[in-house]
Amino acid sequence: MDLKQLYQDIILEHGKSPRNLGKCEGYNYDAKGYNPLCGDKVHVFLKLDNKKKVKGLTFEGEGCAISLASASIMTELVKGKSFKETKEIMAAFLNMIKNNSEIQINFLDDDQKTKLMSLSGVKQFPMRVKCATLSWHTLVSAMEGKKREINTEATD
Amino acid sequence: MDINKIKSQFPIFSRKINGKTLVYLDSSNSSQKPLSVINKLNDFYKNEFSNIGRSINSLAVNATNKFEETRLSVKNFINAKAKEEIIFTKNATEAINLVATTFGKQNVSEGDEIIISELEHHSNYVPWHFLRENNKAIIKFAPINEGGDIIISKLKELITTKTKIIAVTHLSNVTGSIVPVKEIIEIAHKKNIPVLVDGCQSAPHISVDVSDLDCDFYAFSAHKAYGPTGVGVLYAKKKWLEKLPPYVGGGAMISEVKKDKITYAPIPEKYEAGTMPTAEVIAFNESIKFINSIGIKNLMEHEKEITDYALEKIRKINSVKIIGNPKNKAGVIAFTIKGVHPHDIATILDEDGVAIRAGHHCCQILHEKLNLVATARASVGIYNTKDDIDMLCKAIENCRKIFDLK
Numbered sequence: 001m002d003l004k005q006l007y008q009d010i011i012l013e014h015g016k017s018p019r020n021l022g023k024c025e026g027y028n029y030d031a032k033g034y035n036p037l038c039g040d041k042v043h044v045f046l047k048l049d050n051k052k053k054v055k056g057l058t059f060e061g062e063g064c065a066i067s068l069a070s071a072s073i074m075t076e077l078v079k080g081k082s083f084k085e086t087k088e089i090m091a092a093f094l095n096m097i098k099n100n101s102e103i104q105i106n107f108l109d110d111d112q113k114t115k116l117m118s119l120s121g122v123k124q125f126p127m128r129v130k131c132a133t134l135s136w137h138t139l140v141s142a143m144e145g146k147k148r149e150i151n152t153e154a155t156d
Numbered sequence: 157m158d159i160n161k162i163k164s165q166f167p168i169f170s171r172k173i174n175g176k177t178l179v180y181l182d183s184s185n186s187s188q189k190p191l192s193v194i195n196k197l198n199d200f201y202k203n204e205f206s207n208i209g210r211s212i213n214s215l216a217v218n219a220t221n222k223f224e225e226t227r228l229s230v231k232n233f234i235n236a237k238a239k240e241e242i243i244f245t246k247n248a249t250e251a252i253n254l255v256a257t258t259f260g261k262q263n264v265s266e267g268d269e270i271i272i273s274e275l276e277h278h279s280n281y282v283p284w285h286f287l288r289e290n291n292k293a294i295i296k297f298a299p300i301n302e303g304g305d306i307i308i309s310k311l312k313e314l315i316t317t318k319t320k321i322i323a324v325t326h327l328s329n330v331t332g333s334i335v336p337v338k339e340i341i342e343i344a345h346k347k348n349i350p351v352l353v354d355g356c357q358s359a360p361h362i363s364v365d366v367s368d369l370d371c372d373f374y375a376f377s378a379h380k381a382y383g384p385t386g387v388g389v390l391y392a393k394k395k396w397l398e399k400l401p402p403y404v405g406g407g408a409m410i411s412e413v414k415k416d417k418i419t420y421a422p423i424p425e426k427y428e429a430g431t432m433p434t435a436e437v438i439a440f441n442e443s444i445k446f447i448n449s450i451g452i453k454n455l456m457e458h459e460k461e462i463t464d465y466a467l468e469k470i471r472k473i474n475s476v477k478i479i480g481n482p483k484n485k486a487g488v489i490a491f492t493i494k495g496v497h498p499h500d501i502a503t504i505l506d507e508d509g510v511a512i513r514a515g516h517h518c519c520q521i522l523h524e525k526l527n528l529v530a531t532a533r534a535s536v537g538i539y540n541t542k543d544d545i546d547m548l549c550k551a552i553e554n555c556r557k558i559f560d561l562k
Contacts, residue, residue: 003503003504003507003558006503007500007504007558007559012558012559012560016495016559037515038498038499038514038515038516038529038530039515039516039520039523039529039530040499040529041529062529063497063499063529064497064498064499064500065496065497065500065559066499066500125503127503128499128503131499
């Protein structure tokens with residue numbers, strides 16, 4: 001295990017100053033996520049236009065550097081994407097964390113891919129995987145319009 | 157007292173964690189086990205195994221005797237009046253559930269009040285919450301002050317004619333506060349209110365005398381007291397055990413079984429239904445022998461020395477805050493580092509071989525009161541040395557470096 005792989009500069013920087021904090025104006029979907037093991041909480045606010053394009057994506061929450069950075073990077077990458085593209089990014093991210101697979105998405109530039117991949121180090125720290133995936137599972141829930149709170153103990 | 161000699165009795169310390177020497181500072185969660193305990197488990201399964209109780213064969217007689225020897229050791233360890241007052245359970249959690257359920261069935265009805273404190277572990281809150289749900293009881297929380305001590309005068313004010321029981325920890329697993337339970341028990345008994353003491357953190361770390369405390373119930377877990385998992389202890393005054401209904405039904409807890417009537421076994425068997433964790437209870441006797449071989453006074457002195465050393469060193473580190481400053485503090489040190497989440501602290505410390513715990517430590521009420529989501533916690537056991545504390549502080553410094561803290 002290598003701590004440097006886990007706490008890369010990108011993560012530390014996003015963890016310290018998360019982007020897109022707060023409630024975005026005119027959000028029409030939101031969902032809450034909770035990790036009962038550590039008490040981490042996230043609340044995702046999503047604004048979809050009538051073509052289901054992500055017009056706005058923000059979050060509120062408290063948590064460790066990994067969970068804040070992951071949420072922050074997620075909001076940056078998903079904003080402006082279509083519903084289909086968003087699902088693709090989410091699938092690629094979760095697949096990277098679970099199966100170590102590479103991010104191969106044409107519509108993301110290298111800088112964006114690097115940001116996503118900065119979180120790949122968590123797979124070596126099994127206890128921390130849920131910190132990285134909490135906000136993503138919560139975004140899925142928001143997009144599907146589910147009212148149920150996401151609980152990391154009830155997700156993969 | 158030679159700590160290195162004591163430490164060498166714990167085989168786990170010969171292994172490496174992430175290539176580093178193990179610094180184990182998570183004894184409040186669970187303690188490591190001395191070789192004598194591990195050997196006893198092995199030896200019992202290899203050479204002596206039998207269920208206890210009714211079989212008439214040499215192995216069963218031997219196992220039963222050994223099982224009862226542990227009961228006697230526990231009785232002496234906490235100075236109970238009779239060995240029948242010692243009930244073995246799965247853990248302290250089950251022991252508290254046993255009391256809440258059986259006491260509640262007999263004594264708690266709608267509108268009745270139960271007093272606990274803001275320091276309580278979930279295991280001394282949730283079982284009482286069941287009575288709130290099922291019997292419509294009311295739970296009142298005795299508040300703590302800024303230092304992390306229960307405000308006794310406020311607790312006193314909470315007592316009414318409706319108060320049926322007070323359940324309180326002896327030693328906080330977050331702030332390390334040693335609670336003046338004797339004083340609380342005196343106050344409660346003046347009003348004929350029984351008191352349950354959660355002794356999970358106190359039993360292995362400070363001297364406990366249930367006769368002197370005069371508590372009605374006292375619960376603790378073997379695994380935190382250098383013993384095996386799967387064993388808890390409930391001490392209860394004889395009058396309660398005889399009066400309260402049984403908890404779990406099954407074999408061994410009965411006297412006579414008819415189609416229309418069942419009578420129950422005398423105590424302690426009345427509360428020990430089914431096959432017990434036989435090997436674990438028998439091996440737990442070795443844990444008590446281990447503690448007695450050191451002497452609880454020596455143990456307390458050593459842990460105090462290590463705790464004081466740790467507090468002094470940790471306080472000097474910039475951006476680190478120790479949670480709680482109780483009047484009497486045992487070796488439980490919860491802390492935060494400004495700008496670093498406790499989970500990040502735990503991961504980084506682990507990389508240096510330093511095992512601590514991060515989270516709410518099953519005390520969400522307390523964390524809410526302190527306005528914290530989580531804390532990091534280093535907790536001391538008999539095997540810890542000043543070197544361990546130096547390693548902890550070095551790892552905290554490393555943490556600050558990674559997060560670029562000034």
